[in-house]
Amino acid sequence: MSTVIEQTLELYGIENWGAGYFDINRKGNLIVRPSENDPRAADVKEIIDDLARRGIGTPVLLRFPQLLTSQVRKLQRAFRNSIREFDYQGAHMCVYPMKVNQHRAVVEEYLREASRYDFGLEAGSKAELYAALALEQSPDSLLVLNGFKDEEFIEMAFVGARSGKRVVIVIEKLSELDHVLRLADRYEDGPMPMVGIRVKLYSKGSGRWEKSGGEAAKFGLTTTEILEVIRRMQEAGRIQMLRLLHFHIGSQLTDIKRIKNAIKEAARVYAKIRQMKVPIDLLDVGGGMAVDYDGSRTAFDSSANYTAQEFANDVVYTIKQVCEDENVPHPTIIQESGRFLTAYHAMLVTNVQDEIETVVEDIQPIEIDDDDPQVIIELADLRETISAKNYREYYHDALEHRDELFTLFNLGLISLEDRAKGEVLFWDVCERANRFARQTEDVSEDFDELRRLLCAKYLTNFSVFRSVPDHWAIDQLFPIVPIHRLNKQPTEYATLCDITCDSDGVVDKFVDLHDVKQILELHALTPGEPYYIAILLVGAYQEVMGSNHNLFGNPNEAHIYIDDDGYLIKKVIPGTNVGEAVERAHYDRGQLHEGFRRRIEQLVRRGELSEAQGMELVEYYESRINSYTYLVNGSTPSRRLRD
Numbered sequence: 211m212s213t214v215i216e217q218t219l220e221l222y223g224i225e226n227w228g229a230g231y232f233d234i235n236r237k238g239n240l241i242v243r244p245s246e247n248d249p250r251a252a253d254v255k256e257i258i259d260d261l262a263r264r265g266i267g268t269p270v271l272l273r274f275p276q277l278l279t280s281q282v283r284k285l286q287r288a289f290r291n292s293i294r295e296f297d298y299q300g301a302h303m304c305v306y307p308m309k310v311n312q313h314r315a316v317v318e319e320y321l322r323e324a325s326r327y328d329f330g331l332e333a334g335s336k337a338e339l340y341a342a343l344a345l346e347q348s349p350d351s352l353l354v355l356n357g358f359k360d361e362e363f364i365e366m367a368f369v370g371a372r373s374g375k376r377v378v379i380v381i382e383k384l385s386e387l388d389h390v391l392r393l394a395d396r397y398e399d400g401p402m403p404m405v406g407i408r409v410k411l412y413s414k415g416s417g418r419w420e421k422s423g424g425e426a427a428k429f430g431l432t433t434t435e436i437l438e439v440i441r442r443m444q445e446a447g448r449i450q451m452l453r454l455l456h457f458h459i460g461s462q463l464t465d466i467k468r469i470k471n472a473i474k475e476a477a478r479v480y481a482k483i484r485q486m487k488v489p490i491d492l493l494d495v496g497g498g499m500a501v502d503y504d505g506s507r508t509a510f511d512s513s514a515n516y517t518a519q520e521f522a523n524d525v526v527y528t529i530k531q532v533c534e535d536e537n538v539p540h541p542t543i544i545q546e547s548g549r550f551l552t553a554y555h556a557m558l559v560t561n562v563q564d565e566i567e568t569v570v571e572d573i574q575p576i577e578i579d580d581d582d583p584q585v586i587i588e589l590a591d592l593r594e595t596i597s598a599k600n601y602r603e604y605y606h607d608a609l610e611h612r613d614e615l616f617t618l619f620n621l622g623l624i625s626l627e628d629r630a631k632g633e634v635l636f637w638d639v640c641e642r643a644n645r646f647a648r649q650t651e652d653v654s655e656d657f658d659e660l661r662r663l664l665c666a667k668y669l670t671n672f673s674v675f676r677s678v679p680d681h682w683a684i685d686q687l688f689p690i691v692p693i694h695r696l697n698k699q700p701t702e703y704a705t706l707c708d709i710t711c712d713s714d715g716v717v718d719k720f721v722d723l724h725d726v727k728q729i730l731e732l733h734a735l736t737p738g739e740p741y742y743i744a745i746l747l748v749g750a751y752q753e754v755m756g757s758n759h760n761l762f763g764n765p766n767e768a769h770i771y772i773d774d775d776g777y778l779i780k781k782v783i784p785g786t787n788v789g790e791a792v793e794r795a796h797y798d799r800g801q802l803h804e805g806f807r808r809r810i811e812q813l814v815r816r817g818e819l820s821e822a823q824g825m826e827l828v829e830y831y832e833s834r835i836n837s838y839t840y841l842v843n844g845s846t847p848s849r850r851l852r853d
Contacts, residue, residue: 212236218696221731223723226505227689231277231554232746238697240744244276244772246284252770252777255694258559258742261768266782268742269560269672269765269840271753275319276772277555278749282323285547288522298526300540304329305354307497308338310548310750315769315781320551321345330376332356332546336363343370352544354378354406354494356456361389368397377403378492380456381431387439391446406454406494407431407439409479413459413472430457436479440488452488454544455480458496461549465509466516466524469498473528481536491539495525497546501553503687503747504721512687512721518550549750556749558677558765559693561843562732562741566667566707576631583624585614589635596639601646605656608639640664665703665729670743671841674708674715675759678745678752682714687721689746690730700731706743709841710760717745740843761791762839789835799835806831 215234219225224232230246241251254272261270282304289302306320308331317331324330330351333339342353343366353375355367364386370377381387390405410430431439443449457476463469473495480493499521500514509515516524525543533540578590589611596604615632618624624632644664647657680686690706705728708715720727735741753764763786771778789799810824819827 212697214699215697217699221700222691223505223689223721224691226507226723227502227721227747228505229502229554231280232691234696236697238695240691240693240696242274242277242770242772244274245280248772250772250774252772254557254559254744255742257768257770257777257779258693260779261766261782264779264782266766266768266784267838267840267842269558269677269785271556271558271677271748271765271767273315273556273749273767273769274772275315275555275769278316278319278552279323281551281554282320282327282329284518285522285545285550286327286329288518289526289543289545291519292522292526295523296527296530298530298540300529301542302522302526302545303327303352303542304545304547304551305332305352305494306330306551307332307334307356307546307548308342309334309754311552312338312341312754314341316552316555316749317341317345321347324348325351330354332548336366339363339366339370343373343375347375349374350376352376352378352492354380354454354456354544354546356380356382356408356458358382359386359389361393364389365393367403368393371403372397372400374401378406378454379403380406380408380454380494381439382408383431384435384438387442390451391442391448394446394448394451402451404453404492405443405448405451406456406492407436407452408456408458409433409436409476411457411459411472411475411479413468413475433479436483440483440486450489453490454492454494455483455490455541456494456496456544458498458546460498462500462511462514463498464500464511464514466514466520469516469521470524470528473525474532477529477532478536480541481532481538484538485536491541492544493529493541494544494546497548499545499547499550501549501747501750503553503689504723504726505689506723511685551750553747553750556753557744557746558672558748559742559744560670560672560765562735562743563669563671563709563841563843565735566669576634582631583618583628585611585618585624586628586632586635589615589632589639593635593638593642596642596646598646598650601643602652602656604639605643605660608636608643612636661703662728665705666732667707668704668732668735670706670708670717671843672708672745672765673710673756673759673762673840674717675710675712676756676762677765678717678748679755679757680752681717681719685719687719687726688748689721690717691744691746692732693742693744695733695741698733700733702732702734703729704732705729710762712759715759758791758794761795762786763791763794765840766838784838786839787836788839791839803832 219234231243233241235241239253239255241253243251293302325348328348328350330347330353331342332354333342334357364379367377367379379390394402408430410432443452459472483490502514503512506513507515530540592604592608619629640660641664644660674682678688706717718728720730766785767783768779769781771780807828810828813819814821814824
């Protein structure tokens, strides 16, 4: 491997956050492996070129189902090892929370591998339950139902139990228990769902979702309410249905100490309930297992200070210790780690459309003469005489001259041409000062800010709000890497601007091992050549939470399988077209076409258009109904309109 590629791996942190799935090949292209350190690999640039030949352009969501399978195995293996090491007498099962990514391809791929280990599903709404009831699960796996429920939701759960599913209704509030007991009397001649109770722990999680736990949490029953559930079920003769204790202290739990505290508290609650002769035997430790998005292995919001094996060890060992202390059987451990399972398997690849100029360009050569205002002459002198020895002083002088320039303009003492000339000279001084600062490795605050100010803004063909909404909403970090030219040193500092009509549509925070970078090292754009970047680890939550801002809709999608020969494109799903986008906003295609035709007919009647011209406009408008909502790189109009 070349020195440049090794430096690139370190620069983008691929070996830190990549979990063994991502690397760079000798061509300088990003590659994906189907499992950790697998010799097989797919070249992402080759995939994008292949899709382009098939008419599938960027942005495109690449889905690698084998990575999802690998994460299922990694999770199962971690708990199997822990159970064996600590001589734990219970089992481990997982249920995948469909809210993390409900797409059929994702859920079915998960179940294909998960069924080998009796892993099941978790649903938090009627629609998710409706879908889950028709999916094939292993007979011994669970279907856990969380979230607030009405009687219809709960009745669907009873129907699921009668259809052969091992359904668990988790009670979130006491009114749900009333529905369960009433329906149990109605359906008592057939299989019953199990009942779980969600406890509101005192312990809190860590990271952005810390408020999900603790006494003020949205979900969960207090100790008094738990005792009331047990009392009512005993009085109704339904205590045998109560089988599961559940808790959840948040998503992306970054600190293992917080997790251990919560596990210890929940295990103690389980033990006390078990001692009350309640047949509870399932302990659901919820989700929250974090993904190390930045590779720092810390308790930072976008990281995790533990591995899958460390997580499993702490969960299993803590529960065992409490159960043995309380002299109760070890429960089957249920886990809901959706983010950990799905984040790695998807990446968004898109093209950089253009560069948005940050500084004023010298469109025409500047000529300085004696008639220019003194501020212009002094800025010109700074530009010509700045050096490695005086760049700091000259930069500060330039800042003062810029303020003077705008003051003189606001007072009407200089012309618009003078202002334009002064702006160009000022930015020239800044760029040269920045160059000298980089050469001398000046990391002072002044030049750190200047570097951010001067960095390129790459106009990138995607929507932040559609494809990485968590970056906009909660400053979630995602690894971003060019998919090619990685055997060449990047020479530009840049931020990414999306194509939405919103100033918030930017990516200006990037992963770094020791900090959060404000700029990303990228390559200079070459006219006529595409430049592709990938936003990785977007398989959890991003697709399902993306909005329809500007009606861009879903990007193109491709499912990629990796084999000994490289890769196989097994499925392509076209992205949202214009017609589908407007229909999502409740426009009717027919009415839109009719409205445009009426407008053209009025122009023809007034003689402002000929009938042929009008017909051509109508045909063109109606033909755009099937066009891609995103920018089509290098496209040309389908026909030239008549003058």
